Amino acid sequence: MHPPKHLYDREILNDEPFASLFYARALTTLSRTQEKDFTENVVAQLKRVEGGRAAAKCWLEMAFAWRNMDHDCNLKIFVEFLWLLYKEEWSGAAHKYLESQLGSRPDIDTIPSHCSQQTKKTAKSSTRDRSIWDNRSTQETGEPPLKVQRRSHPRLPPLRISKTSLRTVARMSSDISGERQNGAPADVPHQNLAQRVATVAESSRRLPPGLRFSKMKLRVVETSLGDEGENMVLDLPEDCPPIAQASKEFVSWVARPVQPGILSATRINSYTYGWPDERGGFPPVWSTSRQEICETVPHFRRYQGGVYYKDAVAKGYLLSGFGAARDRFEEGGKLIISHGGGGKPQDRTGKERLDAVNQGHGDQSVCALLQNFEQGRPILLLVDDNYEHFPLKLWSKGIYIAVLGFYSIVDVWAEIQNVDGVDVTRILFVFQWIHEQGEPWWITQQPIEDSGQPTIHFKCNTCAAVSPHVYFQAWVCTNPNCVVFGKTPGGGKLHGPLEYKPEFLRLRPERKFPNGFDTTLVLQPGEDAGYVCGFHCEDCGRISSRFEWGKYQCATCEFTLPVDHEVQLASSLRARVSVPGDLASQIYKLDANSRICALPPKKCSKGVCLSFSLPENCGFIHLIRGSGVEADGIFRLYQEQARSGQLTFRRWPMKRHMTKGQQLSNYFSQNTGEEYQYVAGSGETVPFHEAATAVIHAREFIRDRVKSALGKEVPFNEVLSVAYLKSQSMGFHGDDEKGLGPVIAALSLGAPALMYFRETSKHSSSHKHRKELTLLLEHGSVLVMEGECFQKRYQHTVIPFDFRIAATARFIGPENSQVYKRATKARM
Numbered sequence: 001m002h003p004p005k006h007l008y009d010r011e012i013l014n015d016e017p018f019a020s021l022f023y024a025r026a027l028t029t030l031s032r033t034q035e036k037d038f039t040e041n042v043v044a045q046l047k048r049v050e051g052g053r054a055a056a057k058c059w060l061e062m063a064f065a066w067r068n069m070d071h072d073c074n075l076k077i078f079v080e081f082l083w084l085l086y087k088e089e090w091s092g093a094a095h096k097y098l099e100s101q102l103g104s105r106p107d108i109d110t111i112p113s114h115c116s117q118q119t120k121k122t123a124k125s126s127t128r129d130r131s132i133w134d135n136r137s138t139q140e141t142g143e144p145p146l147k148v149q150r151r152s153h154p155r156l157p158p159l160r161i162s163k164t165s166l167r168t169v170a171r172m173s174s175d176i177s178g179e180r181q182n183g184a185p186a187d188v189p190h191q192n193l194a195q196r197v198a199t200v201a202e203s204s205r206r207l208p209p210g211l212r213f214s215k216m217k218l219r220v221v222e223t224s225l226g227d228e229g230e231n232m233v234l235d236l237p238e239d240c241p242p243i244a245q246a247s248k249e250f251v252s253w254v255a256r257p258v259q260p261g262i263l264s265a266t267r268i269n270s271y272t273y274g275w276p277d278e279r280g281g282f283p284p285v286w287s288t289s290r291q292e293i294c295e296t297v298p299h300f301r302r303y304q305g306g307v308y309y310k311d312a313v314a315k316g317y318l319l320s321g322f323g324a325a326r327d328r329f330e331e332g333g334k335l336i337i338s339h340g341g342g343g344k345p346q347d348r349t350g351k352e353r354l355d356a357v358n359q360g361h362g363d364q365s366v367c368a369l370l371q372n373f374e375q376g377r378p379i380l381l382l383v384d385d386n387y388e389h390f391p392l393k394l395w396s397k398g399i400y401i402a403v404l405g406f407y408s409i410v411d412v413w414a415e416i417q418n419v420d421g422v423d424v425t426r427i428l429f430v431f432q433w434i435h436e437q438g439e440p441w442w443i444t445q446q447p448i449e450d451s452g453q454p455t456i457h458f459k460c461n462t463c464a465a466v467s468p469h470v471y472f473q474a475w476v477c478t479n480p481n482c483v484v485f486g487k488t489p490g491g492g493k494l495h496g497p498l499e500y501k502p503e504f505l506r507l508r509p510e511r512k513f514p515n516g517f518d519t520t521l522v523l524q525p526g527e528d529a530g531y532v533c534g535f536h537c538e539d540c541g542r543i544s545s546r547f548e549w550g551k552y553q554c555a556t557c558e559f560t561l562p563v564d565h566e567v568q569l570a571s572s573l574r575a576r577v578s579v580p581g582d583l584a585s586q587i588y589k590l591d592a593n594s595r596i597c598a599l600p601p602k603k604c605s606k607g608v609c610l611s612f613s614l615p616e617n618c619g620f621i622h623l624i625r626g627s628g629v630e631a632d633g634i635f636r637l638y639q640e641q642a643r644s645g646q647l648t649f650r651r652w653p654m655k656r657h658m659t660k661g662q663q664l665s666n667y668f669s670q671n672t673g674e675e676y677q678y679v680a681g682s683g684e685t686v687p688f689h690e691a692a693t694a695v696i697h698a699r700e701f702i703r704d705r706v707k708s709a710l711g712k713e714v715p716f717n718e719v720l721s722v723a724y725l726k727s728q729s730m731g732f733h734g735d736d737e738k739g740l741g742p743v744i745a746a747l748s749l750g751a752p753a754l755m756y757f758r759e760t761s762k763h764s765s766s767h768k769h770r771k772e773l774t775l776l777l778e779h780g781s782v783l784v785m786e787g788e789c790f791q792k793r794y795q796h797t798v799i800p801f802d803f804r805i806a807a808t809a810r811f812i813g814p815e816n817s818q819v820y821k822r823a824t825k826a827r828m
C-alpha cells in the first residue's frame with residue numbers, strides 16, 4: 001500500500017485525515033498563532049475523522065521526531081508517512097519508508113538524534129531495502145510507487161516544537177492513547193519533564209533503581225514521546241567511562257512516570273542491529289515456510305503452535321505475533337520475555353482466534369517449559385516475520401522464520417493480564433542467550449558495560465514459593481495457587497500499569513550448555529537420512545524442502561546435492577522395526593465400540609483374505625495376505641527405476657493446509673494412467689504405455705489378487721505410487737473424488753505400516769476421531785476398499801514404520817476421466 005498518486009490534488013483530501021492537517025495549517029497561518037496552537041489544531045482536526053485518533057498520535061510522534069516542517073519535500077514525506085501509519089497495516093513499513101526517505105536526502109543529519117546510528121547507516125546505504133519497499137508497494141496496489149514531486153503549496157510557517165510545549169503535547173498524547181488513559185491523563189507531572197529527569201539523574205540518592213552512571217553530570221539533549229513513554233536522550237560528558245565512548249556521544253534512557261512525583265528511568269537499548277556480513281547478509285538458518293524448518297531443524301518439528309515439546313520437555317519455541325503485553329526483547333535479544341504459548345488458541349480451522357484462556361499446569365506446552373526451567377535444559381528459539389519485537393524486518397528479505405539460537409529459561413512467573421477485557425493468568429518465561437554460542441547474529445555492535453545485577457528472589461510467607469522481584473512497584477508472590485498471588489507481603493494489590501523492575505530485565509550470570517546436550521541446529525543429508533526432507537544451504541543459510549527423489553536443491557542459490565538411495569530389502573526392513581505384539585500376531589484390532597465387523601477369514605489361491613463389513617451396507621474392507629516373495633521383485637524394480645529417473649517420484653504442493661507458506665506433501669508420489677485429483681494434485685501423470693515397468697507389474701499384481709479374493713475383474717486405469725521415507729505418512733482422508741469406481745486396492749511394499757479407519761465427523765458426531773479399525777499392512781499384502789459410499793463415510797490414514805512404497809490402483813470413470821473429458825471436448 002502507498003498513498004494515492006493524486007495525494008497533492010487538494011480536492012481528494014476531503015475524506016482523508018490530510019484534509020484536517022491542511023485545514024489546521026491554514027487556520028494557524030491565518031491566525032498567526034504559536035506552534036502550540038498549531039499542534040492543538042492539528043490534533044483536534046485529526047481526531048474528528050474516522051481513524052484520526054491513531055493518526056493524531058502518529059502525528060505527535062512525528063512532530064517530535066522531526067521538528068522542522070518548513071520544507072515542501074519534508075512535508076510530502078511526512079504526509080506519506082502519516083498515510084501509511086494511518087492505514088495501520090504496516091507501521092514497520094512506514095518507519096522504514098521514513099528512514100529510507102531521510103537516508104536518500106543529502107541533509108542526512110536531520111535524522112532525529114534519537115534514531116540509532118545503525119538506522120542512519122541503514123538509511124544511507126540501504127538501496128536494496130528501498131527497492132524491496134518500492135516493489136512491495138507496487139505489488140500491493142498495482143500502481144507504481146509515488147515519486148517525489150515538487151508541487152506549489154502555500155508556504156507554511158516553520159513548525160518548531162520547543163521543550164516548553166512538551167507538556168501540552170504529553171497531555172494530548174495521553175488523552176489520545178487508550179492504553180495510558182486509565183480515566184485520567186497519565187501521571188506526567190505538570191512541570192518541565194526534561195528538567196525533572198535531569199534533576200533526578202544528577203542526584204544519586206534520589207535516583208530510582210536501575211538508573212546507573214548516576215554520579216556523572218547528565219544533560220538532557222532531546223525529549224520525545226514514544227509508545228512506551230517519554231524518551232530522554234542524555235548527553236554524557238567526555239570524561240565518562242568507556243560505555244559512553246563506545247556508543248559514540250550519547251546513551252539513551254527511557255523515563256516513565258510511575259506515580260505522581262516518581263520517575264523510573266531505564267537505559268534503552270544501546271545495541272545496534274543489522275544483517276550479518278556472511279551468507280550474503282542472511283541469517284545462519286532461515287526458511288520461507290514452516291514445513292522447511294520442521295523437516296530439517298530437529299529442535300522444532302511442530303507445524304502448529306509455538307512450542308515444540310517431546311517427552312514432556314520443550315525443545316523449540318517460536319516467537320510470533322499475538323504477543324502478550326509484557327513480552328520483551330531486552331539486552332539486544334539476549335534476554336527475551338515471552339508468555340509461553342497458549343493465551344489465544346486458534347479454532348480448528350486455524351482461521352479464528354478463540355477467547356483468551358488461563359495458562360496453567362493443564363497446558364502441556366507450559367508444563368514442558370517448566371520442566372526445562374527446572375532441569376536447566378536449553379531450548380531453541382526461532383522468530384517469524386510477525387514477531388513485533390525483533391529489530392530486523394524479516395519480510396524485507398523474504399524470510400518467514402529465522403532461527404535465533406539456544407536459550408536457557410532463567411525465570412518464570414505468573415501474573416494476571418487483561419486480554420480483550422478478560423482477566424487471564426499468563427505464565428511468563430525469561431529466556432537467556434547461551435553465551436557459548438558467541439554473539440547473536442543480528443547484533444552488530446554492543447555496549448561495553450558492566451554485567452547486570454542479579455534479579456532478587458524472595459520466599460512468600462504464605463506459600464513458601466520463591467518468586468522473582470519482577471515489578472518496579474513492589475515484590476509480589478507470583479505463584480497462581482497462593483492466596484496472596486499478585487499481592488505484596490502485606491497483602492496489598494499493585495495498582496496502575498505495572499512496570500518491570502529494571503534489574504529484572506538485565507542478563508543473569510552467563511549460561512552454558514549442560515554436558516551432553518545435543519546442539520544440532522540442522523540435520524545434514526546423511527544424518528538420520530530417512531527423515532531429512534529439508535536441506536540447509538551453508539552458502540545462504542536457507543532451508544529448502546527436498547521435492548525431488550534424486551537430489552536436494554537450495555531454492556535460493558540453486559546449489560544441488562545428489563541423493564543416492566541404496567536398494568533396500570523388505571526382509572531387512574521388517575527385521576529392524578518392532579510392530580506391537582497384538583497386531584503382529586492378529587494383524588487387525590477393532591475398537592471396543594466399533595460398528596465394523598470382522599468376517600471369517602477366507603483362503604484364496606494367492607493367500608488368505610481377511611474381510612470386514614462396514615455398518616449400514618456401506619461396503620467392505622479386505623486384506624489379502626500372501627507370501628511376499630513375488631512382491632520382492634516389484635519392490636526392487638521400483639527402487640531401481642526411481643534411482644535411475646525412469647520413475648519420477650516427487651513431492652507436490654498440498655491443495656489445502658493450515659500453515660503459512662507452501663506446504664508439500666509429506667511423501668513422494670507419481671501418478672500413472674488417468675489423472676487423479678488427490679490432495680496433493682496429480683502432478684505429471686504418465687500414460688500406461690510410457691509407464692515404468694514397476695508400475696505395470698504392480699497393477700498386474702493387484703488385479704490378480706483382487707480377482708482371486710473377490711472373484712471379479714476390476715478395470716483399474718490409474719495407479720498412484722507413493723514412497724514414504726522413515727517418519728513420513730499419509731494423513732486421514734477419503735478417496736471421495738467424483739467418478740471413482742467402488743473398488744480401490746493398494747499393494748504394500750517394504751516396511752510394514754499401520755492403517756487406521758475412522759468414520760467422518762459428518763456421519764458420526766459422537767464417535768468423532770475414534771479409530772475404529774487398525775490393520776497391519778505387510779510387504780506383499782493388498783488392501784481393498786469396496787463400496788459406493790465407502791469413501792464418503794470412512795476415512796483412512798497410513799503410518800509406515802520405515803521406508804515403504806505403496807501402489808494404489810483405482811478405476812476413474814468417465815465423469816472424472818481427463819482422457820474422456822478431452823475426447824468429449826474435441827468432439828464438441
Ligand SMILES: O=C(O)CCC(=O)C(=O)O
Pocket residue numbers: 720722730735746747748796798806808
Ligand atoms: O499407502 C497406502 O497404502 C495407501 C495410500 C492411500 O491411502 C492413497 O493413495 O489414497
